[in-house]
Structures are given as structure tokens and as C-alpha cells.
Amino acid sequence: MSLILQKIENYDQFVQAFKRLSGLDLKLYKxxxxxxxxxxxxxxxxxxENYDQFxxxxxxxxELYNAFxxxxxxxxTQFYRDERLWKVLQTKIIPELCKxxxxxxxxxxxxxxxxxxxxxxxxxxxxxxxxxxxxxxxDIDVNVLKQAKEGIxxxxxxxxxxxxxxxxxFNRVENKYQVKEILKKNITFQKHNLLTDRxxxxxxxxxxxxxxxxFTEEAKxxxxxxxxxxxxxxxxxxxxxxxxxxxxxxxxxxxxxxxxYQKQP
Ligand SMILES: C[S@@+](CC[C@H](N)C(=O)[O-])C[C@H]1O[C@@H](n2cnc3c(N)ncnc32)[C@H](O)[C@@H]1O
Numbered sequence: 001m002s003l004i005l006q007k008i009e010n011y012d013q014f015v016q017a018f019k020r021l022s023g024l025d026l027k028l029y030k031x032x033x034x035x036x037x038x039x040x041x042x043x044x045x046x047x048x049e050n051y052d053q054f055x056x057x058x059x060x061x062x063e064l065y066n067a068f069x070x071x072x073x074x075x076x077t078q079f080y081r082d083e084r085l086w087k088v089l090q091t092k093i094i095p096e097l098c099k100x101x102x103x104x105x106x107x108x109x110x111x112x113x114x115x116x117x118x119x120x121x122x123x124x125x126x127x128x129x130x131x132x133x134x135x136x137x138x139d140i141d142v143n144v145l146k147q148a149k150e151g152i153x154x155x156x157x158x159x160x161x162x163x164x165x166x167x168x169x170f171n172r173v174e175n176k177y178q179v180k181e182i183l184k185k186n187i188t189f190q191k192h193n194l195l196t197d198r199x200x201x202x203x204x205x206x207x208x209x210x211x212x213x214x215f216t217e218e219a220k221x222x223x224x225x226x227x228x229x230x231x232x233x234x235x236x237x238x239x240x241x242x243x244x245x246x247x248x249x250x251x252x253x254x255x256x257x258x259x260x261y262q263k264q265p
Pocket of ligand 1: 075076081110192193210
């Protein structure tokens with residue numbers, strides 16, 4: 001059965017049809033930026049802003065659908081992105097968490113192909129070898145999650161990675177690098193939509209970085225509220241290096257240094 005019976009005449013109708021097809025509600029992303037990205041993709045693929053023809057094309061062509069989804073979700077990332085903030089995490093945040101806990105529960109929300117997850121795992125392995133932990137890595141894009149599970153990366157992904165971390169926790173395979181099994185053992189990757197799916201509870205640290213930049217202000221408000229609920233008292237939210245949370249007092253989240261927010265009891 002066709003997912004759409006009526007001809008798609010405009011952007012709004014395309015957004016509705018795409019939500020039925022993919023589960024991704026583009027209305028929760030900033031319209032100007034999203035529209036521009038979508039129109040660029042459609043035009044570059046020869047559809048000249050003909051939403052109807054483009055929708056029929058992605059419905060019948062998995063490769064084009066995947067390329068479009070990837071274009072929308074923007075999954076650029078790297079290991080130790082904003083290295084100085086990972087240093088703060090290593091020297092201040094994790095030691096603070098370890099004072100009261102034997103087991104730490106982490107979540108990388110919008111983890112792309114896993115670089116952020118393995119960055120955190122390498123810090124735990126290198127500096128906190130006696131602390132038990134789990135890391136949940138989630139993303140809406142199943143293609144990046146596939147790469148995350150394989151754990152194979154290009155050299156350019158490691159531009160900010162300390163050399164000793166690369167040598168200890170990755171194997172060189174031809175001209176790429178593969179995560180060693182020792183780093184994978186406490187990690188689970190799962191598909192998850194931050195705008196619609198249920199959140200697990202009891203996290204000590206949630207890293208949600210460079211994910212919300214295209215979300216509307218309303219969508220961000222709801223998201224930060226849900227993150228606050230998902231954290232254990234004393235747990236931390238780690239945001240991207242351009243992302244500030246407004247109205248954070250209402251959320252029981254207190255800023256404790258740039259881009260780290262702590263849940264108040
Ligand atoms: C730019 S990457 C950020 C990766 C990593 N956190 C970092 O800072 O380098 C943004 C990721 O957010 C994911 N994303 C976008 N919308 C999402 C949603 N509604 N739910 C879950 N993930 C989403 C994208 O698929 C993409 O992999």
C-alpha cells in the first residue's frame with residue numbers, strides 16, 4: 001500500500017508524509033535550516049523542488065532514502081571532539097562521581113558513529129580502571145549505529161586524540177583503525193529518537209553534544225526536561241561547546257562550568 005495517496009504539493013505536506021515514512025518529525029527541527037538542507041538535497045539530485053516526485057523516489061529507493069536521512073541528521077563527529085572539555089570530564093567530573101558510586105551509568109545521546117562513546121570508554125579504561133561502568137550509545141540513524149558497532153574508523157577521525165590512546169585502544173587494519181574488544185565490552189548501541197522515544201532513568205552522566213542545534217526551542221525545552229528526569233541526583237549533563245541551557249534552574253540543572261550541568265537533589 002502506498003504511504004501517501006494525495007499528491008505532495010508543498011514543504012508542509014512533504015514533512016507530514018516523511019514523518020509517516022520515517023518516524024522523524026521535521027517540524028521539531030528549525031524550519032529555515034531544515035528546509036534549506038532538504039531543498040539543496042532535492043535539487044542536487046535533479047528533482048528541482050518537486051516534493052512529490054522526490055518522495056516517490058525515496059519511497060522506492062533505499063539507497064537514496066539512506067543518503068537523504070544521513071543528509072538530514074548531520075552526523076559529523078570525531079574522537080575527543082573539544083579535547084579540553086574531555087579533560088574537564090576526566091579530571092573533575094568523573095572523579096566527583098566516583099566519590100559516591102561503585103558503578104557509573106553513562107549515556108551518549110545522539111552518538112553518531114560511536115566516536116564519543118569510545119572516547120568516554122578510553123578515558124574510563126585509561127584513568128579509572130577499577131571503576132565499573134556501562135555506556136549506552138543511541139542515535140536515530142541506523143547506518144551510523146552499524147559503523148559504531150563495527151568500530152572501524154578513518155585516520156582523520158583521530159585528529160584530536162592523544163597518540164597513546166590511539167596506540168593502546170585501537171588496532172591498525174590496513175589504512176584504518178579498529179577499536180579493540182577491551183574497549184567495547186561495557187557498551188550497548190541502540191536506535192533511539194530523542195524527540196519521541198522513552199528515556200531510561202538513573203544516568204550519572206548524559207553527553208548530548210552537537211545534536212540539538214537544529215531542534216526548535218520548544219523541542220529543546222522538552223528534551224532538557226527529560227534529560228533532567230533521567231539523571232540521578234548529582235548526575236551531569238554534558239552539552240556541546242556552543243550549547244547553553246536557558247531556564248536551567250527550573251530543570252533542577254545547575255551550571256558547574258562551561259557545558260556541564262549538574263542535577264540538584
Ligand atoms: C553532529 S552528530 C553529533 C555526534 C556527537 N554527539 C558529537 O558531538 O560529536 C549529531 C547526531 O545526532 C543524531 N540525531 C539527530 N536527530 C536526532 C534525534 N531526533 N534523535 C536521536 N539522534 C538524533 C544524528 O543522527 C547525528 O548522528
